[in-house]
Amino acid sequence: MGTTVGTRLTAIICGRWSAWLVLLTMAAFSALVIGFAGDPRTGNDPTGALPDTAESAQVAELRRQLPGGQVNPALVVYSRDGQPLTAADDVAIAADREAFAREAVGEVSPPVYAPDRTAALVAVPLPAEIDPVALGDIVDRLRAQARADLPAGATAQLTGGAGFTADVAAAFDGANFTLLAATVAVVAALLLVTYRSPWLWLVPLAVVGTADVVSNGLIAIVSRAIDLRIDASTTGIVDVLVFGAGTNYALLLIARYREELRRVPDRRQALRRALSSAGPAITASAMTVVLSLLTLLAAVLANDRAIGVAGAVGITTAMVYGLVVLPAALSVCGRGLFWPFIPRPGQPDPTRTGLWARAGNLVSRRPRTVLAGSLLLLAVLATGLLDARLGLSKTEQFRVSAESIDGLATLSRSFPSGTADPVIVVADAARTPAVLAAVESVDGVASARPAGGDDDLAVIEVVLEAEPDSTESYQAITELRTALDAVPEADALVGGSVATNLDTRDAALRDLRVVVPLVLVVVLAVLILLLRSIVAPLILVGTVVATFFAALGAATTLFTQVLGYPALDTSVPLLSFLFLVALGVDYNIFLTTRAREEAPVEGTRQGMRTALAVTGGVITSAGILLAAVFAVLGVLPLVTLTEIGIIVGFGVLLDTLLVRTLLVPAIAMVLGRRFWWPSALARRPDPEPAAAGGGAGPEPASTSVGAGAQPAAASVSADPMPGRHADTGG
Template sequence: MLAITRFISGKRTAWAVLLGTIVAVGLLFTLLPANDSTDFPAAGLPESSQAARVTELLTTFPSADQTAAIVVWSRDSASLTAADKTAITAAAAQLGAASIAPRAATPQFSDDGQAALSVVPLEALGATADIEKAATAIRSTASTALPGGLTAYVTGPVGFQADITNAFAGADFRLLLVTVIVVAVLLIVTYRSPVLWIVPLVVVGLADGLAGKVAGALAEPLGFALDASISGILSVLVFGAGTNYALLLVARYREELLHTENRNVAMRTAVTSAGPAIAASGGTVALSLLTLMFAELAGNRALGIACAIGVIIAILFALLVLPAALVVCGRGLFWPFIPRVRAQAAPARTGFWTRLGRGVSKHPVIITVISVLAIGALAFGLNGAAVGLSQADQLLGNPESVVAQRIVDASFSAGLTSQTVVLAPEAASADTVAVALATPGVSAAVAGENAGGLTRIDVTLDSEPGSDATFATIVALRTDVADAPGAVSQSLVGGSDATALDTKTSAERDQRLILPLILGIVFLILALLLRSIVAPVLLIATVLATFFASLGASNLIFQNLLGFAAFDTSVVLFAFLFLVALGVDYNIFLTTRAREEARRYGTREGMVRALSSTGAVITSAGILIAAVFAVLGVLPVVALTQIGVIVCIGVLLDTLVVRTVLVPALVFLVDDRFWWPSNPVATRQ
């Protein structure tokens, strides 16, 4: 390690590191294959789920290459006129002529007289090749020669997929642009220099670009698929984590420049001192992400692998490329506040963070109690929280498919736009239809085509797609079918709502498995790094408290301000992953410095000095990464907005309260026992 540190910080070798990096990155960008990512996130269910088995079996049916758009006409809650019905009938005839089943497009008029609906079967391959173009063409045809005030909307599988694809269109560029602006502004404010911010931003930007390229190239060999949501989270995480590591390294480098004239020696000391903390922090994040490889959902596995690749690249750039770049640029990079070697011993620390540390040390019990009560109060915001959004609640704003679904809910059967499919043995199809019709919540069940000894039964539910009521009906239908006598019990229930239900079930299973694994990894890394058992227990307790408090506070915001009915299925796991991993980052930054200072000054004074040295950089890093994750809100997708808000609140709570007040108070309470069974204080000079 020392030889590598000497090389990257050497007077001439630092230039070699930079030139070698430029050449290597250029070659990788040129030689690595492009990633054929998709804008539409896939469910990625395990093969054992009923919905996945139905989806696979449906590929053998004649209608396997079909999808459907549902067109809804409405006059904004007013009754349709005779002229409206004539125009709708004519438009539906044109839609039928453009579909693969003209008769299916015959319009249905609602009983309340306020809406009409037409199902437009389409050839799946052609429609999904450019889903937005297909939806636009259908909307244009449906809107032809309509009377004033009558509007056509596209929903159903084609409409929802088009809106989701549109939500992610250009996501990478928008996220990157906003992230770069946010990071640049915060670095300028943090460093108070018009030039210093450029170097970390360029280095982290290169790491982000390379991470996306490497993850894309490894996607196919490693068996995972990237979509726009994963790429967006990857970019945000690399920028956030990479800038965090840069802030820590630059802060330590600047501190060493106050004691050492030779900037190469100063950088060598900075990397040697801060490097283990950065490597341990990044390693914790990467290993935590890799626990997602054990997840059932393919999307979770893909996110874990891609983001772990990104974090590893961010660590390498922070510890190898950034030191070389800073050394090459010299002290002038810090202008106008250029650090100079002090001619005499440094005066006693009297800054804000030192005063805060000494204040906490005088009243650790009171501060601990107040902090715990405040965090607990925020956690109580989880009362009434729910997990799982309906299909219409997954996008922000009022996209066309959601508006159309609301019209269907009001004027037709809410489940009319969704699709539930039962595959039954041919000989038992009639009995299976009877069982389905007898299930509460099912409004219709019609047997259709046959293939491979199975009959497809299309089932319509009464409730809104993706709602709790719909999930309850799917569960009841599966139970009734399984409990039926004879061949009926061999039937399988699938379709879009069943897929959503199985996705939720797998996500809950992933949470039960992954969360303990992450905590185990964090405990082991902290125990090895701090050579303590007490410290990891206390630190993990603070991280968990921060997680529940941020969830509670976010739930209050979601339900009372943003109008989100529940957490998205994937949000809790991802929020836990990022908050725990990032929270441990700040734990490591603070406690490794406290252990270093404890060798010279004892545990209590060591913590005060550690807080004095790292308080500003931890706060700056926390504010920066909170702002970076908040950038996820630029996309009109509820799940990403929720992740951004939860992580933003959690990181701010962690850096402004937990890491700067509660953790020092706990250390002051337990004193030297914090390091048990090791004792760094025993080695004091």
């Protein structure tokens, strides 16, 4: 915004009358998007997220071309709490089978009884290509029918692929509204505490809330334009991103505006200065997050790509509303918006002598000690990764009770664990005997039988002894594929939901290896362009990566030792890394860009102390708010989102309170002007202490900051942008 065009735009946004025009224009745009966006494109194909080259995806496509292949089975399990089923139970089960036929798209299977008659199983084929809500209605009717005339003491539970899909949809029924309501409540409460004003908090909350609704509309438009599937969890994540990042941008801009109001009588001039100063940092921060999210386009999992595109749209919208709508809204309001703590010219700046100024003094006295202690703490927290395990089974993915999970457990007590979720093998029909022989030779296979096909292709259902999605089941899938590859001319492929989940895990690990380096390159490039340095960006990226490993290790310990989660879900490491690195680097951008402003006049060490003093309060507020917003993901019923919320939330707090407050300033003070190498700042000697100006009170001029250190500035500058405001008398 330092260009002539930027200056003109700033003047228009903050003008007396033009601000109203900006607000009316953006209101019309918002109404247009909200009114005509429609719904996003969705899908419920279990293999839809996988690349076409995945074996399970190929099996799913081949089965769609076969008779009876477009079905999603619902399995109804009857039991008596471990006791044998009675003759009366048999009659009820037979009656249910006839009633189930009204909902089925094929023949309902005859009841299959366990050898000890402790359970019976009826398979009901339901349509595979159906909206999850419509499928949920069918499942509800089947469950009601199964329970209607059961003899006393008997129970009926619906599980299988259809039951699991319906329960996931039901778990999210109203959950995103709950998430949004909880997010708004958290943001409102923290803004109220931060501003201590009865109405100032309403302005940023209204702006960010509008940005969130508009971003959802834009995402719906984009999803239809590029055939992007958006599910409920993606919508929830984007809501959190928009509220978290958007509120952070608002906090930074309003803090800078308040700072300028203490210097300048004209509030619009103060707002223009604040927007000109904070705008580049906000833009750089937002573009870092957007570009990082877009690296997910290199992922092979469609769900990851959807989060990348949707998140990029959301963050861009939050940035635009934060840099256009928010300042325009502030422009039409007077200083009274800050009541009862109205900033006026001549008032002392409390950030200059507060907690964060004292933190800067502490770091400057013993930077090497602070540096060593911070690194040691991060290393200790990261040791939790030594016991980390990746991958959750179906029974481990819900934080709430689900009938499909309970039914799976009942089924596993009387039948082989894989009965509810058989593996599907598709092979050349002429090689069926050889394929069956190869399948039955694999350890962990309980049974195998032909289950349809046509003249060219045979479908074989394979029941595993291991629980679906367990390590043992994945090992069995791998051995099945190896054994079938050895059958000549069989062209056998292994699919089914267990194979799909294995392929998804492998794809997630591939995406982790590919996307993480891309994110680091993007963040490093943005920091190099912004700071015109190489050393500082490398250090900042290194500290954010260290924060990620520390947060992941600490959270893993919490999950396994306290919450009882057996593992991290496959998508958690990549998404947590992306959000934490992209969002966590924001605070370092805010700190170091301010330090770079101060360095030419105050020197690197004193400039970093000043930057820490004046940005500490707002960055800490922003970090706490962002952490709280991500923690709200815990209201959703899936373990995956809870894990992401806790990891990112804890990581943001760690970055805000430790890395940005202690570690980065300590490194900068140890390195001195070398921190900015190879920019001109690295070659410019630190000024004498008197050059920093007076202001916040005396400090020892010879404070030691390590070998070869320059003397610390005698005091913290009273002006956070020295030399900028000579024309205003501010």
